[in-house]
Amino acid sequence: MEDQLALARQNFIQNMSRISHFWGFPKAMGAIYGAIYLSPQPVSLDELVEQVGVTKGAVSTNVRTLERLGMVHKHLEVGDRKDYYTAETDFWKVIRGVLREREQQEFDLALRAVAESLELARTPEALAADADTAVFYQQRMTNIQDFFNSLDNLVAMLIALDNLRSGTLSRLFGNSS
Amino acid sequence: MEDQLALARQNFIQNMSRISHFWGFPKAMGAIYGAIYLSPQPVSLDELVEQVGVTKGAVSTNVRTLERLGMVHKHLEVGDRKDYYTAETDFWKVIRGVLREREQQEFDLALRAVAESLELARTPEALAADADTAVFYQQRMTNIQDFFNSLDNLVAMLIALDNLRSGTLSRLFGNSS
DNA sequence: TAATACGTTTAGTTTGAACTAAACGTATTA
DNA sequence: TAATACGTTTAGTTCAAACTAAACGTATTA
Incomplete structure (x- = not known):
């Protein structure tokens, strides 16, 4: 060498x-x-x-x-x-592999944990104890839950795309290249 | 509480x-x-x-x-x-912030490092010493350089999108939701 | 001016992930 | 059967990042 x-x-x-x-x-x-x-x-x-x-x-x-x-x-x-x-020399395939292996499980975990917190904030006891705070928590937690769901769907979609290429997104977004 | x-x-x-x-x-x-x-x-x-x-x-x-x-x-x-x-409660904005702060600089660094490696593999000395290996290195390094460039462009695009929402990509990809 | 109430910085400590060295299990060969 | 050649697993070590405790700088108040 x-x-x-x-x-x-x-x-x-x-x-x-x-x-x-x-x-x-x-x-x-x-x-x-x-x-x-x-x-x-x-x-x-x-x-x-x-x-x-x-x-x-x-x-x-x-x-x-x-x-x-x-x-x-x-x-x-x-x-x-x-x-x-x-x-593996197809890096878009590599990205999908990493997403599948790492992100997917982590996303599920995050979703389940938020759902659990939300359950707690939705109990009658929580509402009775401090209604304002309980409602606020519910709003914020629902907000982040929606986001996680969207992200989860997005990633699942990217993983499913077996023809993801460099140009795919840029073409869809209609950039000049 | x-x-x-x-x-x-x-x-x-x-x-x-x-x-x-x-x-x-x-x-x-x-x-x-x-x-x-x-x-x-x-x-x-x-x-x-x-x-x-x-x-x-x-x-x-x-x-x-x-x-x-x-x-x-x-x-x-x-x-x-x-x-x-x-x-900040707009998580898509948060994602763009993280991309801007973390990924952007790291991408530039990665690109510069690959370019440097490629320079070395392209010197006449490298070609003279072991032409086959030099050409092979050049191919592989160019391949990853192209990928990094695409990724860089993609991220820059995502950051620039100030109206990125949960539905943006899914609509573009034409999924059922 | 001294005392207080802040946020920041720094020296030192803790911690956990990634490594090394070596034992191990197993299949193959002599 | 013993010796060899593999990849794997495990006990122990290393090291960098994130933390704590405390000093610090500065602005405000008494």
């Missing part, structure tokens, strides 16, 4: 690492994805250990997460016990 | 705390927003200390972040040195 290419690679992987961290994922996960993404051939777990510079355990767990998100794909070769990984 | 209402409030604030943490913000920040959101009157810093149960310093820094994101608004009353806060 020559200097400039090694530097380009190193730079790129570091950037992926930072982005990963920014989005709330482990830094090593981004670095591992970057290494796989920049590999012309499928990469084995041990090669990743060497290239990224983390231990086997860390690679094992992170690469499993990456696979769950649909960011990498596992390949088994006959007469070879190693697992090989390739990168 | 009666039992049911206090419970509803506590439940709600805890949920906001969890959501905040999930999106990569401090838990206290979400809790503080929740407390302000559920207050019929503007809330002072010391009231927040009492209600949320964190120290003044933490409230001070978190409430400043909330204001920067456009999630709360500061109100000064004449003949009163205290700062009072109210919650």
Whole structure:
């Protein structure tokens, strides 16, 4: 590996690492994805250990997460016990994978929790104790519940779109590009 | 404060705390927003200390972040040195605020870093050293650069939309609602 | 001028997520 | 059967972010 290419690679992987961290994922996960993404051939777990510079355990767990998100794909070769990984290069598909895996469950959780708070604010006891506050709480909680529902629907829609492309939204919004 | 209402409030604030943490913000920040959101009157810093149960310093820094994101608004009353806060209740506006503050700068950073990696992979030295790898790197890096550009444009568009509502996207996508 | 009432900043501490090192389970080969 | 080559799991450690406690700056009041 020559200097400039090694530097380009190193730079790129570091950037992926930072982005990963920014989005709330482990830094090593981004670095591992970057290494796989920049590999012309499928990469084995041990090669990743060497290239990224983390231990086997860390690679094992992170690469499993990456696979769950649909960011990498596992390949088994006959007469070879190693697992090989390739990168998903369609990033819109990656986004949908992340939304499906992370956001969906979190949205459901948020919705259920708000519903529970709202239940409490709607009890006769709450109204009897402090009617003004109870009504106010109900209004505010209903407001955020509506928002969460809308967001939930929106995300579900985005996930369902299997032809989401860079131009999809901009075309719909009628921008100039 | 009666039992049911206090419970509803506590439940709600805890949920906001969890959501905040999930999106990569401090838990206290979400809790503080929740407390302000559920207050019929503007809330002072010391009231927040009492209600949320964190120290003044933490409230001070978190409430400043909330204001920067456009999630709360500061109100000064004449003949009163205290700062009072109210919650932004238009969550689509909140989303745009978060996108503007967080994502925009991070996107620019990501774009610049990829451009830098790409520069390195495009040097004559890189091509001379290992042409196949250099070309491959260039392809992959260009691919992700295009994606980042699209995403950047998309987010810029969302931020610019000052009439973004729950129905906006669903109407555009032509779903049944 | 001193005392008070604010919000802010800072040094130090806490905490939890992500890592390492190493044991482990299992399949394959000698 | 023993040795090897894998990926996985686990106990322990590290580290950065978020917090606390307290000092601080400043404006207001007595």
